[in-house]
């Protein structure tokens with residue numbers, strides 16, 4: 320399938336996932352440009368956030384507070400932001416046939432609140448069903464890296480937020496949580512080794528993403 324010749328295509332929902340400092344911000348721009356070259360204009364958005372209200376919830380999630388933030392409170396805030404984001408932005412775009420590229424989505428909740436914080440996955444799955452219904456990403460690019468390397472990269476980029484202050488063991492659980500999700504759904508996940516030099520990471524993303532989306536010229 321090529322889409323640069325005005326062939327109508329229906330909207331697709333792509334997500335980008337990974338631990339801290341893995342290169343999501345860098346590579347989301349790369350993926351956006353890559354798809355643009357194929358004639359696909361993506362709506363680029365992020366979680367938590369993506370709308371005015373959801374960005375306010377993001378602020379609450381990422382900032383420090385004078386009292387401990389309960390694990391369930393955190394989970395419900397993540398899904399409150401997601402409900403708003405879906406209703407205001409993601410669902411209308413997909414319904415209009417647009418492609419949506421989202422920096423993090425519910426796999427992050429299973430990885431951070433599930434594997435990281437230790438919350439019951441059935442509880443997360445129940446909220447996922449409540450908030451999303453049947454909607455799931457069509458394709459997820461998972462940038463995978465040893466968290467020690469990711470945190471060192473992230474550490475060079477300003478003041479750490481509430482999550483970035485967690486211990487290395489937390490991020491090791493997060494990484495494992497992501498890997499388990501990818502192992503369970505190999506058809507949806509493209510797992511990319513993000514420890515390689517950026518040029519190699521991007522070559523790999525380009526090759527595998529275009530192949531998966533059926534946009535590659537290669538046989």
Ligand SMILES: Nc1ncnc2c1ncn2[C@@H]1O[C@H](COP(=O)(O)OP(=O)(O)O)[C@@H](O)[C@H]1O
Pocket residue numbers: 338339340341342343344345346472473475476513514515516517518520
């Ligand atoms: N493959 C790579 N090799 C080396 N440094 C990288 C690579 N990818 C990204 N970086 C650098 O690591 C830092 C974090 O990248 P960023 O894209 O902001 O990550 P994230 O959004 O996942 O936190 C930035 O300084 C970026 O330039």
Ligand SMILES: Cc1cn([C@H]2C[C@H](O)[C@@H](COP(=O)(O)OP(=O)(O)O)O2)c(=O)[nH]c1=O
Pocket residue numbers: 338339340341343344366367381397422423424425427428429431432482483
């Ligand atoms: C979407 C989502 C994000 N998060 C966390 C992970 C990140 O530490 C934080 C902010 O996301 P993000 O800005 O993507 O992080 P970074 O660019 O610093 O890697 O929110 C969750 O804990 N659960 C979720 O469901």
